[in-house]
Amino acid sequence: MNRQNAELAALRQSIDNIDMALVAILAERFRCTQAVGELKARYRMPPADPAREKRQITRLRQLARNAKLDPDFAEKFLNFIISEVIRHHEAIAKQKDTGAGSVSND
Numbered sequence: 001m002n003r004q005n006a007e008l009a010a011l012r013q014s015i016d017n018i019d020m021a022l023v024a025i026l027a028e029r030f031r032c033t034q035a036v037g038e039l040k041a042r043y044r045m046p047p048a049d050p051a052r053e054k055r056q057i058t059r060l061r062q063l064a065r066n067a068k069l070d071p072d073f074a075e076k077f078l079n080f081i082i083s084e085v086i087r088h089h090e091a092i093a094k095q096k097d098t099g100a101g102s103v104s105n106d
Contacts, residue, residue: 029081030088037089041096047089053082 001009040047057075064074 026081030085033085034088034092037085037092040089041093044093047093048086056082 037047039045057078060074060078061071064071
């Protein structure tokens, strides 16, 4: 393998390792939001919290700027996650209302 291919392979291995860490972090985040959804359903709280979502987006945009990451990209990414969390919370609330079991994050 020549030097260029070796460098490329090393960089790609780093990317693969980061992807693995991202998946693990997202899984942990969704485990936490699952617990939030269960709590909200138990106390009949709304699945979405627009004020918190706005604060989180503002916070994430600043974190992105500090990390030299495009804040617009970070916001799009967080909006996608938030929409998935709300979808899960709505499903948990619906199951609570119908007496069904728990919702999976799969």
